[in-house]
Amino acid sequence: AQSVTQLDSHVSVSEGTPVLLRCNYSSSYSPSLFWYVQHPNKGLQLLLKYTSAATLVKGINGFEAEFKKSETSFHLTKPSAHMSDAAEYFCVVSESSTNRDDKIIFGKGTRLHILP
Amino acid sequence: GAVVSQHPSWVICKSGTSVKIECRSLDFQATTMFWYRQFPKQSLMLMATSNEGSKATYEQGVEKDKFLINHASLTLSTLTVTSAHPEDSSFYICSAANYNEQFFGPGTRLTVL
Numbered sequence: 024a025q026s027v028t029q030l031d032s033h034v035s036v037s038e039g040t041p042v043l044l045r046c047n048y049s050s051s052y053s054p055s056l057f058w059y060v061q062h063p064n065k066g067l068q069l070l071l072k073y074t075s076a077a078t079l080v081k082g083i084n085g086f087e088a089e090f091k092k093s094e095t096s097f098h099l100t101k102p103s104a105h106m107s108d109a110a111e112y113f114c115v116v117s118e119s120s121t122n123r124d125d126k127i128i129f130g131k132g133t134r135l136h137i138l139p
Numbered sequence: 140g141a142v143v144s145q146h147p148s149w150v151i152c153k154s155g156t157s158v159k160i161e162c163r164s165l166d167f168q169a170t171t172m173f174w175y176r177q178f179p180k181q182s183l184m185l186m187a188t189s190n191e192g193s194k195a196t197y198e199q200g201v202e203k204d205k206f207l208i209n210h211a212s213l214t215l216s217t218l219t220v221t222s223a224h225p226e227d228s229s230f231y232i233c234s235a236a237n238y239n240e241q242f243f244g245p246g247t248r249l250t251v252l
Contacts, residue, residue, distance in 0.1 A: 055180050061241060066173045066185035066198075067234075074180050111241065117180070127177065127232065129243045 025050050027116050029130035037138045042101040044133045046114030049095060056097045057115040058088055061132075067113065073097065084108070109137045141167045141237045145244035152223055153252055160218045160247045162233030168213035169235035174206075176229045177246075183232065189216040223251045 030045040048054065055074045059067040071082025078090040088099045097114060114130040142165040152158050162172055170191045175183040187208050188196040195208035205227075207219040216235075220227050232246045 057182055059183065064171060066188060067175065067183055068185075069182040072182050113241070115183070117177070127183075127230070127246060132241060 025054075025116060025118060025126055025128045027114050027128045027130040029112075029114050029133045031133050032131065033134045033136065035136040035138055036104050038106055039103050042099070042104045042108065042135065044099040044112050044114075044135065046097045046099065046130060047095055048097060048114070048116045048128075050116055050118055052118045055117045056088075056090060057117065058082065058086070058097075058099045059113045059115060061111045061113065063110075070099070070112075104135075104137050106137050106139070109135055111135075141165075141240070141242045143233065143235050143242045143244040145231075145233060145247050147247060148245060149248040149250075151250045151252065154224055155222055157219055157221045158223055158249060160220070160231055160233075160249070162216045162218070162235070162244055164214045164235045164237070164242070167235075167237040169237065170213060172210060172216040172233055172235045174208060174216070174218050175232045175234070177232065178229055186218075189233075191216075220249065223249070225251045227251050 026049045028047045057072045058070040061067050070086050071080045073080050073090045081087045086101050111132045111134050113132050117127045144163045146161045172189040174186045177183050185198050186201045189208045189210040191210045191213050197203045210216040228251045230246050233244045
């Protein structure tokens with residue numbers, strides 16, 4: 024069965040320090056994996072996606088994520104946090120195969136707090 | 140916990156007809172709901188922000204006359220795809236916020252023949 028687990032509901036880091044938001048997944052098929060960011064009262068914005076190409080994916084605003092099949096992980100990282108990075112982050116798994124409907128599973132989200 | 144439902148979960152319609160998709164927050168009230176669409180292996184695309192009691196805010200490139208959004212109550216938003224064509228076939232997802240937590244509907248698969 025599909026599932027997405029975001030291991031931390033809240034993460035706090037100081038400005039200028041690295042960010043790590045963790046995501047583990049389970050999938051029966053070859054999944055596509057996404058990270059989205061949501062600022063207050065705004066819709067989701069795509070940060071990056073993995074769709075079976077390079078395992079290290081670079082996204083917008085300096086974020087990147089590495090797909091590790093052996094660990095079933097897709098953690099989101101950024102070398103240096105900015106105040107503007109404070110937001111909610113969602114890890115999402117999407118599956119598509121020829122003999123079943125597409126499925127999309129959302130993680131519960133991780134709220135990132137940036138300390139001055 | 141809070142739940143967001145969508146109805147129908149899948150629908151097939153003929154080209155030229157209109158289809159209505161409902162998004163309900165089952166045990167909480169949501170002043171704002173979001174509508175997204177997703178093509179296979181693609182990312183979610185925000186279509187519009189649905190505000191209770193006022194007009195929806197559409198993203199650039201989304202035709203508001205084609206994708207009608209009505210947020211009639213604090214627990215219900217509807218998306219109507221008018222005069223649907225095969226290129227409108229997609230997976231439509233809504234979300235709603237309860238306090239500071241976001242909940243997503245299970246999605247509606249629309250296939251236009």
